[in-house]
Amino acid sequence: MGNILIHFNDNSYWDDHLSEESTDSGSTANDLDFLRMDWHKFLKARRSGGGFKLLESYMNDNPGDHDFPETRVLWIQGAQCTGCSESLLDASNPALLKAFEILNIDLKRHEAFLAHQGLFVDGEPANTSELNSEILLDEISEQGNYILMVEGAIANGPDGSGKYFMSGNRSSKEMFKKAAQNADLIIAVGTCAAYGGINTADSDIVNILDYRGVAFTKKDPSKGMLNLLGIDKPVINIPGCPPHPDWIIYTLSAIISGNVKIPDDLPEVLDKFGRPKVFFPPDHNVHKDCPRKEFFDNKEFDTCVGGEKCLLKMGCQAFLAHADCALRKWNDGHSYCVQAGSPCIACVEPDFPDNTRPLYSSKKNRKRKEADQ
Structure with a gap:
């Protein structure tokens, strides 16, 4: 082990x-x-x-040799596709259950993994926490002493009610507020939770829906849900659409092992957008370790899928993506997007997807003025 x-x-x-x-x-x-x-x-x-x-x-x-005390984890989901949870299930070294065993993690609540249900009678939660995950959420939140992991953006619309996203009889905004108030730490899993992600993409209805990230909305911390609710908690953002399972497990490991002290060490180990710099290095981008880089240097570009040359003319945004994907790789270290023939869409960045739209096209809505920053 x-x-x-x-x-x-x-x-x-x-x-x-x-x-x-x-x-x-x-x-x-x-x-x-x-x-x-x-x-x-x-x-x-x-x-x-x-x-x-x-x-x-x-x-x-x-x-x-390392007898870690039990760490309680409360996982809630807002507007998301469950892709971040699915990515976590793909953890391989160690596998997810083995990692939880090693780190002595008690996952108290996860709507997808633990098949919870909500029972309401006359608008109020009914039965017990064993059968009703809404009551379970209340009990855990009141007890405190847990890490809150958030997957998905949190709706604030319409008109601040948060009712554009409901879970059972509650809005995701209400659930998040209850869970965040007594959390020791909040980890925003995925770009939607970290920055709003696809839910905050520019559209005619984006302001009406008013989705928020936990501590940021896009690059703006003043529009994060925590700031809106007046809650001050330490936050670690693990963006990606979806994030690599290593990023999630290793972050938990750093915290549980005590190698990262919360909140004292966070200013040193996180970048200005709340990401662990070891995974999302500010001075490095995905392009620098691209296996197709020699074709870029030689100005040899593919214009359709299936080739082996540089994907720049197909809209690759690896210049903008600050992550270790090209070194870490996915699926047990076998490959990653660009290696598999897909242009990088810079999904780890706070302004995704507007920073890369339209996808798979060299005609972007914005210039690469942030390249290599």
């Missing part, structure tokens, strides 16, 4: 320091299993970073 000890920090290791010569025989990282994060370039990047504290997984025969 692998016990996960994780550190977040920022460093310029994502710059062009990934050469084969960048080694340090004294580094213990080379002797450790990084849960197969890939990954010779990633390990060499860690070694070239010197004092950089990266994600480190120590393999121990004795699972009791």
